Amino acid sequence: MGLSGWLMRWASVRPLVVTGVYGTRTRLLVEAEMARRGWAVALSPGEANLVVVCGVPGEGLAQAIRVVWEEVAGPRALVELLSDATPDVVVAALDGAVVALADEPGQRRAAAEREPPSWPMDHGMDHGGMGHGGHEHHMGSPGGVAMADRGPDRDGLKLDRLHVPLGPVLADWPSGLVVETVLQGDVIQQATVHVVGGVAGGVSFWDEPWVAALEGRPVTRGEAERRRAASHLDSIGRLLAVAGWPSAAMEARWLRDRTLAGESRADLSRDHARFARRVRRSKILAWMLRGVGTSAGPGASPEEDVLSRLRRWLDRTGDAMSALDDTTPLVGDDGPRGPVGERPSAAALAVLPRLLDGAELAAARLIVAGLDPDLDQLAQEPLHAV
Amino acid sequence: MQAFLAVLGLVALVVVGAAGVYAVSLVVAPRGTLRVGPYLSGGRPREHALSRFHVRWYAVTLVFLAFDMEMIFMYPWALVVAEVGGVALVEMFAFLGLLMVGVVYAWREGAFRWV
């Protein structure tokens, strides 16, 4: 099996990154290290051969990770990193994953010893393996799963409905968020929002400087603005990725990583200005984002669409970058998502179901990315936790 | 005839190549077939994904069909338009003009917009 071992050593690594609550700092380290290594992320378990878990997941998230891990075909590797992982720990863990993926005897053994997945229970497809069988043997619920049932539709039709959860294990998605949707085609008929919690008792990575200042610890304004700029760039990267502009998303994330790495104000401001100009000038992007995410309800303002939110992030990042060298003490509690004490992300989650009702899946992803709630802000309260 | 043999050869080459990839994969990959659920962000499906899809661009498919039929006539027309001359051009564009009236009507009815 020389060829097999050689191919395994030569094979690329496609990680699926999962973030638990309070795992943001680790996620950023992992993403920066993956970018340095030139690893492209996987978007689904079918595409992945590595699963990276950042932070300690709570029970709901751990269950979702178990399901996804079962769906990854071997050769595969799993890396679990704590919320306080250092860059060295991240590098070592990813190196370890590379070694594990190249270990041909180990991978073969693991594949052979792999327990049959806990689900699907019914393996009715063993005969022939060529498709058409199966269905007729289980009237009503082939394979132990029901066929889609019909429900009334917003246009007065009766159509098949699918129950599709978005999150918690989903690329470019706020960590810990789950939106349970009822889909007809790709239209969301109904959306309910809940949060799969992590281990409680931390502070949101993005809010840290402001929380520290409120608790009386000395924080400079420059430090806080650096965090603010990185936070907005993280949100921008996510939105651009969902909007289908991967190269611009990559640029945003590169700027974010450089901001967090402490690069100088002059370099960052210059490169951000160029990046912001590129994004603002894109007529196609403006055409696609305009009018998405405006709520039809009373008091809705037409300028609050995803496009205006993106532009506001770009502006605020620019403002924050011009204040990177400010050494005056930080005053106020106005974090990247608003006053940190008021947990603005809770308000964002509250409006989410109304915004998603009747939205197309593509628009729904843009709406969520446009709000980009930080669930670490609300993990302190067990209210939503499952 | 020779051309068709060549095309057939090309098809055979692609099929053999694809079969070769499956064969190599069979040899070098770990044995067995992994059975998994469909990817649902870490959830289990409550129903099969295959269902009657809500095709909201249904109206567009009908307008498309009307136009697409017409395109079949345009291929032979393209060959003779230079010979037949102005009459062919006028007739075809009168026909296309009528179809465009239909398109504008469909647009006014909102067929190309859906949310």
Place this chain on the structure above:
Amino acid sequence: MPSEVLGLAAALAALVWGAAALDARLGASPQSRLVGGGVARPWREAARLLVQQRRRTLLPDVLLTRIGVLTLLLAPVLAATVLPLGGAPVADLDVGVVWFNAMEVCVWAALWLIGWGANSVYPLIGAYRYVAQGLAYELPHMFALITVAVGAGSLRMTDIVQAQHGLWYAVRMPVAFLVYLVSALAMAFWGPMGQPLGRDLAGGVPAELSGADRLLFLAGRYAVLVVVAAAAVPLFLGGGAGPLLPAWAWTLVKTVAVLVLLVVARHRLPAVRMDRFMGFSWLVLIPLTLAQLLVVGIVVLP
């Protein structure tokens, strides 16, 4: 004849790898690009997929998936048989343009079958996205092809190349050329028109494919991209015409140029959603291509 068949197959394979390598290079992170990351990625990706264990979702239609994957490979190769690579094409059909058009539409079926076969919601939605995309791009695309046929008075690719000596159709019918490039992106579900494989759909149509299936899918999608780029050369860029170099070299140079343009477009432009593009296509692109057709039609009148 065998030499032409092998030549075409080798050229397609080389260009598929080239396009994948360039795409990986442009898509590599800036940090890894500094150390030469990207170019080897197609090979490493192929290695990973070859050693991956077979994987099957709950009650899939494996036969349909396999038919889809094979169609995605065969359709571009068959479409390429009518393209002159310097000399005569592998099959110099007198309805070459129609053949090319017919083969390219088979990609609709291929993608839809793959999306349906997995019995998973993201591939299914991606498949329907591609059908909607087809409804938007296909008519402007066909009008662009017919404009070329009217200009040359023939549907045979070699005649079309002959008719362009002196002035390329890219210059004589610029609107048709631009519309062709847009529709090339759309039929190859590439870059700005890549939403059937969207990141918001966890990868869309191939989301559940792994191992050899995914490897062949990726080969097929790059083959589609290569062939739509290669078809632009006889249709709009004068085929093998050019000074000094032999015809096959000019064909190759022009094909690579169009291919690079398409790959770069992926990294310059954001994605287009069909709910917004559909109206634009029917109300702007179709009238524009019709106007172009009318102008060319008047010019060719005796």
